[in-house]
Amino acid sequence: MNLMPDQNRAAERKLHFDRIGLSAFLDEAFPGASRPSYGQVVSVEVDHVRMTLQPREEMLRPGDIVSGGSQMQFIDGAAYAVVLAHVGPVAMAVTHTLNVSFLRACRRETMIADARLMKLGRRLATVDVRLWQGSEDRLVAQSTVGYALP
Amino acid sequence: MNLMPDQNRAAERKLHFDRIGLSAFLDEAFPGASRPSYGQVVSVEVDHVRMTLQPREEMLRPGDIVSGGSQMQFIDGAAYAVVLAHVGPVAMAVTHTLNVSFLRACRRETMIADARLMKLGRRLATVDVRLWQGSEDRLVAQSTVGYALP
Amino acid sequence: MNLMPDQNRAAERKLHFDRIGLSAFLDEAFPGASRPSYGQVVSVEVDHVRMTLQPREEMLRPGDIVSGGSQMQFIDGAAYAVVLAHVGPVAMAVTHTLNVSFLRACRRETMIADARLMKLGRRLATVDVRLWQGSEDRLVAQSTVGYALP
Amino acid sequence: MNLMPDQNRAAERKLHFDRIGLSAFLDEAFPGASRPSYGQVVSVEVDHVRMTLQPREEMLRPGDIVSGGSQMQFIDGAAYAVVLAHVGPVAMAVTHTLNVSFLRACRRETMIADARLMKLGRRLATVDVRLWQGSEDRLVAQSTVGYALP
Numbered sequence: 001m002n003l004m005p006d007q008n009r010a011a012e013r014k015l016h017f018d019r020i021g022l023s024a025f026l027d028e029a030f031p032g033a034s035r036p037s038y039g040q041v042v043s044v045e046v047d048h049v050r051m052t053l054q055p056r057e058e059m060l061r062p063g064d065i066v067s068g069g070s071q072m073q074f075i076d077g078a079a080y081a082v083v084l085a086h087v088g089p090v091a092m093a094v095t096h097t098l099n100v101s102f103l104r105a106c107r108r109e110t111m112i113a114d115a116r117l118m119k120l121g122r123r124l125a126t127v128d129v130r131l132w133q134g135s136e137d138r139l140v141a142q143s144t145v146g147y148a149l150p
Numbered sequence: 151m152n153l154m155p156d157q158n159r160a161a162e163r164k165l166h167f168d169r170i171g172l173s174a175f176l177d178e179a180f181p182g183a184s185r186p187s188y189g190q191v192v193s194v195e196v197d198h199v200r201m202t203l204q205p206r207e208e209m210l211r212p213g214d215i216v217s218g219g220s221q222m223q224f225i226d227g228a229a230y231a232v233v234l235a236h237v238g239p240v241a242m243a244v245t246h247t248l249n250v251s252f253l254r255a256c257r258r259e260t261m262i263a264d265a266r267l268m269k270l271g272r273r274l275a276t277v278d279v280r281l282w283q284g285s286e287d288r289l290v291a292q293s294t295v296g297y298a299l300p
Numbered sequence: 301m302n303l304m305p306d307q308n309r310a311a312e313r314k315l316h317f318d319r320i321g322l323s324a325f326l327d328e329a330f331p332g333a334s335r336p337s338y339g340q341v342v343s344v345e346v347d348h349v350r351m352t353l354q355p356r357e358e359m360l361r362p363g364d365i366v367s368g369g370s371q372m373q374f375i376d377g378a379a380y381a382v383v384l385a386h387v388g389p390v391a392m393a394v395t396h397t398l399n400v401s402f403l404r405a406c407r408r409e410t411m412i413a414d415a416r417l418m419k420l421g422r423r424l425a426t427v428d429v430r431l432w433q434g435s436e437d438r439l440v441a442q443s444t445v446g447y448a449l450p
Numbered sequence: 451m452n453l454m455p456d457q458n459r460a461a462e463r464k465l466h467f468d469r470i471g472l473s474a475f476l477d478e479a480f481p482g483a484s485r486p487s488y489g490q491v492v493s494v495e496v497d498h499v500r501m502t503l504q505p506r507e508e509m510l511r512p513g514d515i516v517s518g519g520s521q522m523q524f525i526d527g528a529a530y531a532v533v534l535a536h537v538g539p540v541a542m543a544v545t546h547t548l549n550v551s552f553l554r555a556c557r558r559e560t561m562i563a564d565a566r567l568m569k570l571g572r573r574l575a576t577v578d579v580r581l582w583q584g585s586e587d588r589l590v591a592q593s594t595v596g597y598a599l600p
Contacts, residue, residue: 029212037219058187062179068245069187069223076218095218096574097547097596099249099399101426101444103419118442119403123573124546124598126401128442142418142428144401144442146547146596148574246424247397247446249549251576251594253569268592269553273423274396274448276551278592292568292578292594294551296397296446298424329512337508337519362479368526368545369487373519395518399549 013120016088019044022081025089037070038077039113047117049082055108066106071131071141075100078113079127079145086120093125093147100143109133111140123149163270166238169194172231175239187220188227189263197267199232205258216256221281221291225250228263229277229295236270243275243297250293259283261290273299313420316388319344322381325389337370338377339413347417349382355408366406371431371441375400378413379427379445386420393425393447400443409433411440423449463570466538469494472531475539487520488527489563497567499532505558516556521581521591525550528563529577529595536570543575543597550593559583561590573599 017025023041030038039053051074059070076095083093112132119126124146131141167175173191180188189203201224209220226245233243262282269276274296281291317325323341330338339353351374359370376395383393412432419426424446431441467475473491480488489503501524509520526545533543562582569576574596581591 067223068226068248069219072222072226072248073217073219076222094255095252097249097251098218098222099247099444099549101247101418101446102245103426105244118401118439126403126442139418142426142444144399144444146401249399249594251568251596253576268551268589276553276592289568292576294549294592294594296551367523368548369519369523372522372526372548373517376518376522394555395552397549397551398518398522399547401547402545405544 013046013086013117015044015046015085017044017085022049022085025084026081037073039074039111041081042112044085047082049078049085049115051078051081051113051115053111053113055106055111060108063105064108066108066111068100068102071102071106071111072098072100072143074111074113075129075131075141075143076145078115078129079143079147082115082117082127083120083125083147083149086117087125087149092150094150095145096124096148097146098143100141102141103139106131106140107133118144121149125149163196163236163267165194165196165235167194167235172199172235175234176227176231187223189224189261191231192262194235197232199228199235199265201228201231201263201265203261203263205256205261210258213255214258216258216261218250218252221252221256221261222248222250222293224261224263225279225281225291225293226295228265228279229293229297232265232267232277233270233275233297233299236267237275237299242300244300245295246274246298247296248293250291252291253289256281256290257283268294271299275299313346313386313417315344315346315385317344317385322349322385325384326381337373339374339411341381342412344385347382349378349385349415351378351381351413351415353411353413355406355411360408363405364408366408366411368400368402371402371406371411372398372400372443374411374413375429375431375441375443376445378415378429379443379447382415382417382427383420383425383447383449386417387425387449392450394450395445396424396448397446398443400441402441403439406431406440407433418444421449425449463496463536463567465494465496465535467494467535472499472535475534476531487523489524489561491531492562494535497532499528499535499565501528501531501563501565503561503563505556505561510558513555514558516558516561518550518552521552521556521561522548522550522593524561524563525579525581525591525593526595528565528579529593529597532565532567532577533570533575533597533599536567537575537599542600544600545595546574546598547596548593550591552591553589556581556590557583571599575599
């Protein structure tokens, strides 16, 4: 992959995928039982991908709240999506680090993840992911995800 | 819960659950579809719980490797288990922060998680979790998990 | 400290300190040799404190760049400032967790830190800190800081 | 740098520096005012470097405790040292991510940092650092540090 160094300047970043292309790629890449846990692409813009997920039965833990593991899977998928949207399908990006702060209980209702590129280098990408329900300032979790690019 | 302050000194910590008691509690607390993703308790000692998990179909991503989300769910569950083993079932502990470094691809084979208490305060517990396959020095992931105690 | 539960709803948070009050408090709390490493308060708003710091000789590492430790000290101080701005001087807040992603070399020039409250609970506060130079989208580091409140 | 892939297998890692060589390198690399904040090398083994630091006046914050920033600087330096000990002076390693959990107040007394390589890849190294005082099980902080190798 010949990732131009100036991809690191936000003003010069370009999208490889639009919403439909990114959705199709994810459907193909995750054909199996795990696909539902990654949710659906809502919008794709430079530096920003929004995903949505309806919690499923197996994502819940006692108290009818979404488990931390399910939230992290969704977060990781959203970070992956925003990286792919910029570098395209040739990249076999691998999560390197993920840290998450859980801010509120995640209720059994629509989850939204906003994944924003903070840096896109040649070898490493860093993504901020905000998970919310109801309104954007009602954060459920914030996560910073580091991806290693091949 | 009257957690003695000196629980924070490793030498004076005591177990509330043994392996059988902890397993029974987890089976009861996670009765539904999510139970398998937490794995089985192998051993319970002061400051240390070991869990094991056989990857299931829905935990895999392309390349026949275990997804990051599934690893994090297992890690989170192991951290929860070691906290519970010490504070007992009265505590509704909630994950506050989790950070993980992925060190190697997680293959479709037995996963072991060693969760060790680094601190058990009255309000916050901090746990080191090492995920490995094959041998203890073949780390797949390292994670530090912070729990808020009620 | 009687921190109202609804402080956690951003719309209802209130400031305890304005810029001058916060500056005066920091000057008093850090009277010694460490004060310069925390920088100056630029602005104080609900959920947001901006700090600035001119790198000093002892903050540099080879290559004339600001060391990671100095960046982290500044980040930690900015997170502390935004918490204090809301809970006031009675609170002896203590950093519980801090994670940081370094995105670019930090040059020997003015550093700006934007610290934003993501959650202000009764016992834990979580703050997003962005460190930048030159322009807001030229991020040097992003950090998430967890504070334990007494 | 021609880092052999099998460096990632702990059993085959080799040291580039011994204690004296590593100390000399650090003294030369950090000639200025920042050198004291990195402490002294106590021992160098495969996968493990131990450093020590006496807190200085400017490292303290109110209450006569060592500031978080000073702890992080020491931690970062110890992580750097264990990477250097294996890859040698040709490597311009750069901290990529650092996360730290503060477990106890760091008193004004000798600080010890144990930095252990968890992974040494060709492009990324991951290090576990434990900071303690008095005895090894009296942890002051635990940190995971990711280094990008050139």
